[in-house]
Amino acid sequence: MNKVFVTGGAGYVGSHVVLALGEAGYEVLTYDNLSTGHREAVLSGDLVVGDLSDRDLLYKTVADFRPDAVMHFAASIEVGESVHKPLKYYRNNSANALNLLEVVREVGIDKYIFSSTAAVYGNPQTLPVTEDAPLLPINPYGASKMISERFLADLAAADRDFEYVALRYFNVAGADPEIRLGQDYANPTHLITRALKTALGIFPKLQVFGTDYPTPDGTCIRDYIHIADLAQAHLDALGYLEKGGGSQIFNCGYGHGYSVRAVIDTARQVTGVDFPVEDAARREGDPAELVAGNAPIRAQLAWQPRHDDLEFIIRTAWEWEKRLAARRASS
Numbered sequence: 001m002n003k004v005f006v007t008g009g010a011g012y013v014g015s016h017v018v019l020a021l022g023e024a025g026y027e028v029l030t031y032d033n034l035s036t037g038h039r040e041a042v043l044s045g046d047l048v049v050g051d052l053s054d055r056d057l058l059y060k061t062v063a064d065f066r067p068d069a070v071m072h073f074a075a076s077i078e079v080g081e082s083v084h085k086p087l088k089y090y091r092n093n094s095a096n097a098l099n100l101l102e103v104v105r106e107v108g109i110d111k112y113i114f115s116s117t118a119a120v121y122g123n124p125q126t127l128p129v130t131e132d133a134p135l136l137p138i139n140p141y142g143a144s145k146m147i148s149e150r151f152l153a154d155l156a157a158a159d160r161d162f163e164y165v166a167l168r169y170f171n172v173a174g175a176d177p178e179i180r181l182g183q184d185y186a187n188p189t190h191l192i193t194r195a196l197k198t199a200l201g202i203f204p205k206l207q208v209f210g211t212d213y214p215t216p217d218g219t220c221i222r223d224y225i226h227i228a229d230l231a232q233a234h235l236d237a238l239g240y241l242e243k244g245g246g247s248q249i250f251n252c253g254y255g256h257g258y259s260v261r262a263v264i265d266t267a268r269q270v271t272g273v274d275f276p277v278e279d280a281a282r283r284e285g286d287p288a289e290l291v292a293g294n295a296p297i298r299a300q301l302a303w304q305p306r307h308d309d310l311e312f313i314i315r316t317a318w319e320w321e322k323r324l325a326a327r328r329a330s331s
């Protein structure tokens with residue numbers, strides 16, 4: 001197997017995976033509407049600028065390329081926004097995923113890797129949360145991804161040739177260790193990115209959304225996973241499907257979490273900047289604590305994370321943020 005079609009390959013996670021696939025010798029084609037992604041982030045293979053709702057272009061592109069496998073990253077990903085714009089999430093994350101799946105089966109591709117999320121669990125009853133926990137999303141983002149997972153499960157049950165891996169990402173952060181790529185959203189909402197942009201003076205202060213959660217310091221706990229380890233999980237998943245591994249769902253996280261306050265402390269230490277922080281109200285749609293059970297991905301994909309280190313995660317993101325800021329200043 002050597003050809004991979006990647007939707008959303010110009011985005012944060014997709015671009016890191018595209019680079020890793022290229023380095024591993026795969027031929028890659030990225031399909032991205034550049035709504036949040038960047039042409040210059042596609043560092044391996046070609047880019048077709050297109051939307052997943054453009055079924056004709058999608059079909060033609062996939063049929064011409066004839067990939068051995070498809071990786072589907074393209075999606076809207078902000079929990080808070082999803083609460084206020086639910087239909088955008090059901091359109092981009094569910095309806096468009098259905099378009100892609102129909103095209104994939106019409107063209108006859110039978111290996112599929114899907115970017116899912118820990119948000120499908122909602123507020124888990126038991127932590128670390130395992131893949132068999134009930135799916136009870138508490139925001140439209142999580143629900144939109146849960147629906148797409150269901151498409152995959154039902155398709156795989158009906159069609160024995162089709163096999164997929166759904167990867168449920170926990171909190172992806174950090175940048176390529178060589179700082180060739182990183183997160184680059186026009187309006188970033190993620191904690192680590194906001195903290196670092198505050199350290200750079202791009203934002204005046206960082207708000208802590210909720211200090212009365214049932215956690216030791218009252219702030220939410222998340223399992224932050226380095227982008228390079230997540231990219232490796234995709235290559236491991238592809239290798240698993242190539243060897244005939246059956247359809248599976250895996251959590252992608254390290255199995256332990258950090259509170260918002262702990263992240264802020266580490267960001268201050270890494271940057272050396274005592275940036276302003278303000279306690280604020282809870283953000284809608286946020287679960288108190290999300291930590292991954294990761295025994296299955298370690299056992300079945302032989303996934304071996306290399307960067308389980310909050311300081312390293314923040315340091316790579318910091319190097320990337322400084323590079324982005326310098327690039328913006330000179331353009």
Ligand code: UFG
Nearest residue numbers: 079117118119170171189190191194207208209220283290
């Ligand atoms: N937070 C703040 N201030 C900010 C930004 C975030 O206090 O300025 C808090 C949030 O309220 C939350 C925590 O930091 O408690 C992490 O928030 P993020 O926005 O960084 O990430 P989320 O946990 O909301 O969501 C991310 C991904 C989802 C994924 C989820 C899984 O965006 O795709 O992790 O854990 F589903």
